Amino acid sequence: MSEILDAIIIGSGPAGYTAAIYLGRAGFNPTIIAGALTPGGQLVNTSEVENFPGFPDGILGPDLMDAMQRQAERFGATIIWDDVVSVDLQGPVKTVVCDQGQRLQARTVILATGSQVRKLGVPGEQEYSGRGVSYCATCDGFFFRGKPIVVIGGGDSAFEEALFLTRFGSSVTLIHRRSEFRASAIMVERAKANSAISFVLDAEVERINGSANSGAESVTVRHKDSGELTEVPANGVFVAIGHSPATAFLNHAVDMDGDGYILVDGASTRTSVPGVFAAGDAVDRVYRQAISAAGMGCRAALDAQAYLNDNQ
Secondary structure, three states: OOOEEEEEEEOOOHHHHHHHHHHHHOOOOOEEEOOOOOOOHHHHHOOEEOOOOOOOOOEEHHHHHHHHHHHHHHOOOEEEOOOEEEEEOOOOOEEEEEOOOOEEEEEEEEEOOOEEEOOOOOOOOOOOEOOOEEOOHHHHHHHHOOOEEEEEOOOHHHHHHHHHHOOOOOEEEEEOOOOOOOOOHHHHHHHHOOOOEEEEOOEEEEEEEEEOOOEEEEEEEEEOOOOOEEEEEOOEEEEOOOEEEOOHHHOOOOOEOOOOOEOOOOOOOEOOOOOEEEOHHHOOOOOOOHHHHHHHHHHHHHHHHHHHHHOO
16 A cells, blocks of 8 residues: 555446546546446446447447446556455545455545446346346337337336336336335326326236347236236336445445435535545436436546645
C-alpha cells in the first residue's frame, strides 16, 4: 500500500468505464476493480443493444463493453480483475480490500457496482436467456413485435413493462403468484383497462420451454389452487420480480436506503462520505439504462475531479 492512488472505481459497467474515461483524460490515471467473474455489468449478458446512441445498426452488449474497456485503458486506466470484499472509506485516504488479498488506497472512490436482476431459478431460464428470456422490456421489447409475450411479476415494474410491451407483442400475459398485486392502484387500473393484457393469477412459472432453433416458445404454469399445469405461449418472457443493488460488501460504509441503494446528494453523485461518489444502477432504481448509467458515471468523474482539485 505504498502508493496512494488518485481514484479507485469499483465496478466495470457503463458507469464505471465512463468515469474511468473522464478521469483518465483529466490525468488522474484511475484504477478500476472490475470484478472477477462478471466484469462489464449486465450488458455482457445482453445480445443486441439498439438504443445506445452512436450505433445505428445496433451493437452486441459484450462488444459495447469491450469497446468501453479499451477506451478507458487508452486514457490510462488500470484494470484489476477481482472483487472487492471490504472497504474503509473514512478519512482523506480510503482503503479497498480485494478478494485475492490486494489492498489499495486512494483519495477518492467511485462506487459503480450496479445491480443484479432477481431471477426465477426455473428450468429453461438460463438456457433461453437472450433467446426469449429478458429482464428489460425497454432493451428487448422491439424484438418481439407481433409475438406472444409473458411478463412475470406483480409490482410496479412488472406492470410498467407489461404496458410498454403492448406496443410490440401480439398479446401480453402477466403472471403473478398471488391474487393481489404489490403494484400501485393506478398501475393496476391502467393494465386492466388495456385489452391487450390478460392475467394469470395465483400461479407460478414452473419452467420455460423452447427449442434450439427458435428459443423460448412457452411457459409452463402451476395453478396454486388446483395444482393444474397449463402452458402459456410466449416467445418473449420478461422477468420483472425486482433488482438487488450490489452493495452488500460496503457494510453500510455510506448511507443507503432500506433496499441497499446508495443515497447521493441531490443531482450530484456525492455520497454521505467526503471523497466517495456513486453512479449507475447501485444508485438508480428508476431508469436502469446503459445510457443513464454512463451519464451518471461522467458526473461521478467530474465530481471526483473537483474534489481532488480542491483537496490537493
